[in-house]
Amino acid sequence: MKDFIYNTPTKxxxxxxxxxxxxxxxxxxxxNKLLLHYGKSSIKKSGLYDKIVNILNINNINFIELGGxxxxxxxxxxxxxxxxxxxxxxxxILAVGGGSVIDSAKSISAGIYHDFSPWxxxxxxxxxxxxxxxxxxxxxxxxxxxxxxxxxxxxxYTNDKRGFTSELNRVKFAILNPKLTYSVSKYxxxxxxxxxxxxxxxxxxxxxxxxxxxxDNLAFGLIKAVLEVGKIAYNEPNNYDAxxxxxxxxxxxxxxxxxxxxxxxxxxxxIEHALSGTYDSIAHGAGLAVLWPSWATFAxxxxxxxxxxxxxxxFGISRNLNQKEAAKTAxxxxxxxxxxxxxxxxxxxLNVKKADLEKIANLYTFNGKxxxxxxxxVDYDMCLKIxxxxxx
Amino acid sequence: MKDFIYNTPTKxxxxxxxxxxxxxxxxxxxxNKLLLHYGKSSIKKSGLYDKIVNILNINNINFIELGGxxxxxxxxxxxxxxxxxxxxxxxxILAVGGGSVIDSAKSISAGIYHDFSPWxxxxxxxxxxxxxxxxxxxxxxxxxxxxxxxxxxxxxYTNDKRGFTSELNRVKFAILNPKLTYSVSKYxxxxxxxxxxxxxxxxxxxxxxxxxxxxDNLAFGLIKAVLEVGKIAYNEPNNYDAxxxxxxxxxxxxxxxxxxxxxxxxxxxxIEHALSGTYDSIAHGAGLAVLWPSWATFAxxxxxxxxxxxxxxxFGISRNLNQKEAAKTAxxxxxxxxxxxxxxxxxxxLNVKKADLEKIANLYTFNGKxxxxxxxxVDYDMCLKIxxxxxx
Numbered sequence: 001m002k003d004f005i006y007n008t009p010t011k012x013x014x015x016x017x018x019x020x021x022x023x024x025x026x027x028x029x030x031x032n033k034l035l036l037h038y039g040k041s042s043i044k045k046s047g048l049y050d051k052i053v054n055i056l057n058i059n060n061i062n063f064i065e066l067g068g069x070x071x072x073x074x075x076x077x078x079x080x081x082x083x084x085x086x087x088x089x090x091x092x093i094l095a096v097g098g099g100s101v102i103d104s105a106k107s108i109s110a111g112i113y114h115d116f117s118p119w120x121x122x123x124x125x126x127x128x129x130x131x132x133x134x135x136x137x138x139x140x141x142x143x144x145x146x147x148x149x150x151x152x153x154x155x156x157y158t159n160d161k162r163g164f165t166s167e168l169n170r171v172k173f174a175i176l177n178p179k180l181t182y183s184v185s186k187y188x189x190x191x192x193x194x195x196x197x198x199x200x201x202x203x204x205x206x207x208x209x210x211x212x213x214x215x216d217n218l219a220f221g222l223i224k225a226v227l228e229v230g231k232i233a234y235n236e237p238n239n240y241d242a243x244x245x246x247x248x249x250x251x252x253x254x255x256x257x258x259x260x261x262x263x264x265x266x267x268x269x270x271i272e273h274a275l276s277g278t279y280d281s282i283a284h285g286a287g288l289a290v291l292w293p294s295w296a297t298f299a300x301x302x303x304x305x306x307x308x309x310x311x312x313x314x315f316g317i318s319r320n321l322n323q324k325e326a327a328k329t330a331x332x333x334x335x336x337x338x339x340x341x342x343x344x345x346x347x348x349x350l351n352v353k354k355a356d357l358e359k360i361a362n363l364y365t366f367n368g369k370x371x372x373x374x375x376x377x378v379d380y381d382m383c384l385k386i387x388x389x390x391x392x
Numbered sequence: 393m394k395d396f397i398y399n400t401p402t403k404x405x406x407x408x409x410x411x412x413x414x415x416x417x418x419x420x421x422x423x424n425k426l427l428l429h430y431g432k433s434s435i436k437k438s439g440l441y442d443k444i445v446n447i448l449n450i451n452n453i454n455f456i457e458l459g460g461x462x463x464x465x466x467x468x469x470x471x472x473x474x475x476x477x478x479x480x481x482x483x484x485i486l487a488v489g490g491g492s493v494i495d496s497a498k499s500i501s502a503g504i505y506h507d508f509s510p511w512x513x514x515x516x517x518x519x520x521x522x523x524x525x526x527x528x529x530x531x532x533x534x535x536x537x538x539x540x541x542x543x544x545x546x547x548x549y550t551n552d553k554r555g556f557t558s559e560l561n562r563v564k565f566a567i568l569n570p571k572l573t574y575s576v577s578k579y580x581x582x583x584x585x586x587x588x589x590x591x592x593x594x595x596x597x598x599x600x601x602x603x604x605x606x607x608d609n610l611a612f613g614l615i616k617a618v619l620e621v622g623k624i625a626y627n628e629p630n631n632y633d634a635x636x637x638x639x640x641x642x643x644x645x646x647x648x649x650x651x652x653x654x655x656x657x658x659x660x661x662x663i664e665h666a667l668s669g670t671y672d673s674i675a676h677g678a679g680l681a682v683l684w685p686s687w688a689t690f691a692x693x694x695x696x697x698x699x700x701x702x703x704x705x706x707f708g709i710s711r712n713l714n715q716k717e718a719a720k721t722a723x724x725x726x727x728x729x730x731x732x733x734x735x736x737x738x739x740x741x742l743n744v745k746k747a748d749l750e751k752i753a754n755l756y757t758f759n760g761k762x763x764x765x766x767x768x769x770v771d772y773d774m775c776l777k778i779x780x781x782x783x784x
Contacts, residue, residue: 001570001632001633001636001637001640002407003406003407003408003410004404004406004407005403005404005405005406006403006404006406007403007404008400008401009400009401009403011397011398011399011401012396012397012398012399013397014395014396014397014398014652014653015394015395015396016395018395178393210633211633212633212637213616213617213620213621213637214613214614214617214618214621214637214640214641214644215640216617217613217614217616217617218610218613218614220613221606221609221610221612221613222606222609222610224605224609225605225606225608225609226606228605229605229606240393241393241602241603241604244393244653245393245604245605245606248393248606248607248652248653249606252606257649260406260640261406261636261640
């Protein structure tokens, strides 16, 4: 078991209609003037926008607003947010939405106190030392940014998509009302399920094969629960318990819990960032659903042990099957699961051009500057193999 | 799934020799003058006391000290601590020890700002609204107070033992070095294992039978891991991974994670507090090991469903066994486990006098003022039945 730091300061308010407590929660956080940050039209259509504006007004909380965050949140909007926040002496950001809105809020928060672009945090050229606090009203169960220390931004000047981590990226509070996710489409629900599973899969299936039964049981148990409720939520969008379990899983899967004492590097996430950095239309979860089985096939051929544990613990595969067979079966069962919830299984289905695969592999390597050494070494050549293997 | 608030602000520094980072951690916490609080002779024998005093001196951190905390920490020492802390303008408490030392520190911290006795928090007559921050260097895996919101104190003027919960009871940081627990005796290790399991058992085996597969999988997975590593740590005291897993489990089992979305009331803990409140010599874990199977037998006769889940998920009992059979088998397996790690199985072994059972039952009910309505209603009569059933 490896050394670790566990830091999850985000206070979670979980339950139906919990956003109604927002006024008191903001007062507890001593908010003076906030930036209300959100995405496109969905929160206006659902009535959530009006509800929140009403709560802010009733509680005499000053605010300005900035909507328009897109999937794969853009640096140009972040820059606009920073300018607006500085001009209005904003001391808090309220992000109402999913991972994109939260990450955009994190980047605005990170950019306020310094003259340089917050993109330099994403490239690793600068280390975040000061930002302003953020609160969240979550509307989709997927990215887990509401409890994570990460912030993924797309630089729309260069088409580069990168994440950075900092403990300062942890938000102060997150309000999780499962009912707010009833209106999420089947496709976006499935993308979320995939992302939720992947955040733990990429932690637990790592090169680090240390004895760590507690973290393993928590991780495989989380995946097992998501497999179970994912199908229910997909087929019955208004099933409260299924939506609630997905929502709580989305937070726990990316807050660090499922990797305590185990090292990991998340290679599939990094390939996917290059993919959806190149194709803005690709939803992160859909990209992961296509890429993971391809990566897993190569990785399990080198060492099936962790994949076999996934099979035994999350899919209930009998321990009578040896590691190699169990690994193969587990990967096939995961592929089948993605198909059952309507996820694509090839890059072709995602309208990726074959001619672009080299470009994506090159972006993955930061133009030849990065390889990721995991169960298998993922360099340019291996990245290209993984992409070609799931092309059609 | 029920509504919940999840709040775990305690920052965990986990790993071998992590206490060496204490100087920087205290500086990050902007400590001006601290109270070094500890138990009896063990940290002096082990050299930990000298190590910590040295770190404080090297880093020019002012401190005064108060040792002498006993198992079942006493109100009289808490009062001494409050006086000392006020006289010396203490703004931080560093608790070096296990649950007793941490709870004593929590009570001192809670008592500093008000003229009334902090015991009034434990009786529920006062609500905690202000205290000073606490940091922990943990030396035994057991009570989980390092991440919990609870504080259990024994009023040595009245022989009453009571706990109270408050989010202000959460400590700022906890340093978890598994090697510091190598020297914990077999008996105390087993008491700790029992307490660790019981904190999740009493959450997951509750009257609240709601559909909550994520929390169930985390809870039953934690118990399964503790069953596995508990035996290893008991038989090989210097096994790092086993000690590390127990230590991390002790924190997670009592921080709220294993009950998110499920209501619970912990009746066995309350009976045990009456027991060890009456017999100061009884270790909390040993009391729980005796009481739990007796309570579980009565409760499972009324409703075996949750006990069966324990059997299927933590003990690997086949789902071919029906709920009633699985519940009975699970309780028997737990009893056997306690015996294997040297725990007592009767109150007689703990030198409890039969004539005292009514007194204990009366103390449990706060002299007729309390019953706990769980899977079974535990009133005075049922409490007495549970005690008599495990007397010999």
